[in-house]
Amino acid sequence: MIKACVFDLDNTLLDFMRMKREAVEMAVEAMIDAGLKIEKEKAIEKIFRLYEQTHIEDQHIFDRFLEVETGKVDYKILAAGIVAYRKAKTANMMLYPHVRFVLTELLRMGLKLGVISDAPRLQAWTRLAEVGLHTLFDAVITWDDTGVRKPNPEPFIAVLEKLNAKPEESIMVGDWAERDIYGAKELGMITVFARYGDTFGTQNSGADYEINDPLELIDIVKSLNKNV
Amino acid sequence: MIKACVFDLDNTLLDFMRMKREAVEMAVEAMIDAGLKIEKEKAIEKIFRLYEQTHIEDQHIFDRFLEVETGKVDYKILAAGIVAYRKAKTANMMLYPHVRFVLTELLRMGLKLGVISDAPRLQAWTRLAEVGLHTLFDAVITWDDTGVRKPNPEPFIAVLEKLNAKPEESIMVGDWAERDIYGAKELGMITVFARYGDTFGTQNSGADYEINDPLELIDIVKSLNKNV
Known part of the structure; x- marks a missing residue:
């Protein structure tokens, strides 16, 4: 029984994973819009590789990505990414x-x-x-x-x-x-x-x-x- | 010049403050819906008093509220509050x-x-x-x-x-x-x-x-x- x-x-x-993919894509687009110089697909790939290095729940993934990519964390770009990520996450959960x-x-x-x-x-x-x-x-x-x-x-x-x-x-x-x-x-x-x-x-x-x-x-x- | x-x-x-008021109200309603036994207006008042004790940016306000109010943190109730707060915050920013x-x-x-x-x-x-x-x-x-x-x-x-x-x-x-x-x-x-x-x-x-x-x-x- x-x-x-x-x-x-x-x-x-x-x-x-669908949520994650959509949210990361939206975050990358928002960061590029806020001034980040990088090719979109390349950025998405790099972020998922960073997730693999820590774990998929990493709450500081964009800080780390910007640090690795640009040598510093520009908060204008970081905030644009986080806000877009959150919105896409909610929409795609x-x-x-x-x-x-x-x-x-x-x-x-x-x-x-x-x-x-x-x-x-x-x-x-x-x-x-x-x-x-x-x-x-x-x-x-x-x-x-x-x-x-x-x-x-x-x-x-x-x-x-x-x-x-x-x-x-x-x-x-x-x-x-x-x-x-x-x-x-x-x-x-x-x-x-x-x-x-x-x-x-x-x-x-x-x-x-x-x-x-x-x-x-x-x-x-x-x-x-x-x-x- | x-x-x-x-x-x-x-x-x-x-x-x-309008965003904060709306978001806290939605959070309280969601926590009550998830099982918290408290009168809505009383809960809102208590949360704003807790904000005064630390600061209005306190990111753990609902944990502290549940701890004070119920002696423990029920994550079902906490999560309901946080999710409602975030949605209302975005909508009212x-x-x-x-x-x-x-x-x-x-x-x-x-x-x-x-x-x-x-x-x-x-x-x-x-x-x-x-x-x-x-x-x-x-x-x-x-x-x-x-x-x-x-x-x-x-x-x-x-x-x-x-x-x-x-x-x-x-x-x-x-x-x-x-x-x-x-x-x-x-x-x-x-x-x-x-x-x-x-x-x-x-x-x-x-x-x-x-x-x-x-x-x-x-x-x-x-x-x-x-x-x-």
């Missing part, structure tokens, strides 16, 4: 198609809902609030809550405890095979690979199920619960 | 009527334009970028640039140096008599009190001129320059 469904956040519920419908449908079916995210707590929660999902989940476990990332067992154990569900009664849905799927499987959860959010070109996810659309989740739950 | 015009930012160019017209008119008249703000550098610049004024000024001096606030002479001296203008060739426009007007007058600048932005109920500004509308600035400059 499936009692709980746990989701990764970025690239599973939220189309995170979107759920994948059907996510909202599926989540409310799972609630109607009596399931408890959880999130495990490796993002920092404030970022994870503000993203949920931005798309209006923050009141929907019974448990949200972020990086700050356990201090370790998936596939470590701690965040999976923490979310299941809060949802009051055993691993075998729970589904984990995620786009990152090595983290989401591997970690959940080790613990005995049922695993669903969100292929629609795959940015790695994953060949073999190792998951029990693979979905190309969040809608498919409803049938998976129904079939798992049909003989109960 | 007037060669330069220097403006305070908040409550002189930007209707800052507005110039006073005629400000944009007056600034471009002064540029056409050949004046150099400056800003002196006691706000932190990043906040001052992002506000300018948010209203699309960041490319208009020849000099922007923020708190971080001199490390002291008005009415200390340092920020006034710094902006005049960058504008390459003598005090007697320059106008200072501000809403805060003790800071903007006093500091500029001490240095020998011509002073204009922005009465439309006054939030203190100032009786005697001590300024050379007082204006109820930014438009009046154009005639002041014209009359000062007519015999040159």
Whole structure:
């Protein structure tokens, strides 16, 4: 009997990379408009390479980019970039198609809902609030809550405890095979690979199920619960 | 001969308090919607009292408010507040009527334009970028640039140096008599009190001129320059 469904956040519920790409592009255009001398595509590429050097949540990426690129931080250019980034981020913070419908449908079916995210707590929660999902989940476990990332067992154990569900009664849905799927499987959860959010070109996810659309989740739950 | 015009930012160019009021109200409503048990008007009042205890730029005001009010920080509620605050801030970041017209008119008249703000550098610049004024000024001096606030002479001296203008060739426009007007007058600048932005109920500004509308600035400059 499936009692709980746990989701990764970025690239599973939220189309995170699309948001990131749009926001960085708008930021670069605004910085060029404010006086930065650089070719647009080159700047975008450099910024994403800087993200790889630290992490995708780096809150000082444009400071670092300007420092590397121009040897100093011109605040006129920095501010133009930040403001454009924020506006584009808000405008492009979107759920994948059907996510909202599926989540409310799972609630109607009596399931408890959880999130495990490796993002920092404030970022994870503000993203949920931005798309209006923050009141929907019974448990949200972020990086700050356990201090370790998936596939470590701690965040999976923490979310299941809060949802009051055993691993075998729970589904984990995620786009990152090595983290989401591997970690959940080790613990005995049922695993669903969100292929629609795959940015790695994953060949073999190792998951029990693979979905190309969040809608498919409803049938998976129904079939798992049909003989109960 | 007037060669330069220097403006305070908040409550002189930007209707800052209006933005702040709207943003805090939206944040409180969102926090109540996310589960916070408090009466709306009481919460708004408490938050503004907390701002007075630190400063109006406090970036952790809602954390502190929740801590004081509930003894802990519920990130669901915090995130709801922050997201609503940001959206309302962007929507309500507005110039006073005629400000944009007056600034471009002064540029056409050949004046150099400056800003002196006691706000932190990043906040001052992002506000300018948010209203699309960041490319208009020849000099922007923020708190971080001199490390002291008005009415200390340092920020006034710094902006005049960058504008390459003598005090007697320059106008200072501000809403805060003790800071903007006093500091500029001490240095020998011509002073204009922005009465439309006054939030203190100032009786005697001590300024050379007082204006109820930014438009009046154009005639002041014209009359000062007519015999040159």
